[in-house]
Amino acid sequence: MKPSLKLGFLASGAGSSAQAIVAAIRSGELAAEPRLMVSNNKSAAALEFARSQKIPALCIPTQADPAAADAALAEALASHGVELVVLSGYLRQLGPKTLARYAGRVINIHPGPLPRFGGHGMYGRRVHEAVLAAGVSESGVAIHLVDEEYDHGPTLAARSVPVESGDTVETLEARVRAAEPSFFVETLQKVARGELQLP
Template sequence: MKKIVVFASGSGTNAENIVKYFSNTEIAKVVSIFTNNASAKVIDRAKNHQIPVQIFSKTELLDGNVLQKIQKIDPDLIVLAGFLLKFPENIIEKYPHKIINIHPALLPNYGGKGMYGIHIHRAVVNNKEKETGISIHYVNENYDEGAIVFQANVALTDEDTAETVAEKIHELEQKHFPEIIHRLLGE
């Protein structure tokens, strides 16, 4: 069985969706959830599914401490699901093409530092975009610039608000993210 490690900074809805998706398969399982936020809701979600949680500081992420913990697990795939810190090069170098991220926009648009969550959705609405979507991509040394693995889009209307866009994006994430992880692990 293949091992997935998930990194998340917030509520953990995508992390939990991945846990649930793989809980009834023989393909893979989420073996650990890492977070940089000691009060993140993802911690409770992980505990509800008996998934070990690693809480770490930004310093531990950068100084090799987190890399050592990952190496002990030896995951087949590292999944960033709402993880807000820039992923360090020392981990990227050890796991080339084994780290993916989900981004709530159609990259290369609305990517980069500071572009996450509601900030993206507000920008999409303010720019009167006719569509938006999700991008699942490999992680490299730059925010949101790794090779794109998958994109899905959704139409927008003039009535959409940042909040309704967020709901549409969440539906796309919940549907496609586990499926793409499954596909990548099968390759």
């Protein structure tokens, strides 16, 4: 049976969720095909991982000329047959060409409940700091569609992660991070099986 999801990955660092997704594909747990890994950072471990898995890997720097990078990214994804784009710790906002070509087909994982703990500048430890400062009893992981605003697109799936007494930013971050890869895989499995519909 032909794989139902043709995935492209964007990562700025290790791409831990992307690595978990590729592992699930290789083990037959996820009916998908990894078509391309792109990073804005030439030294990203995600690129090295992709090469080790025989997945095409590209570095497309974004700072010098964001418009050219946007056009190059949209073209690279399309030329590799990517149908669904997965952000795995990609710390750059997508440009209009990529968003137009992949409208409703770009998904991101966020390390906190949305929309309360999302938005511009809310990534990594800043999210966990805000959750602890708010005094809430639960944090979480949210998988959402990406649009032109940070953390703004509709949430596809969410999983709560408890905030425990005595938590520090480090302990909460570790607990949320541990939940992310498997949750991303589970969500993509639902998309592949048709149980979770993209718009």
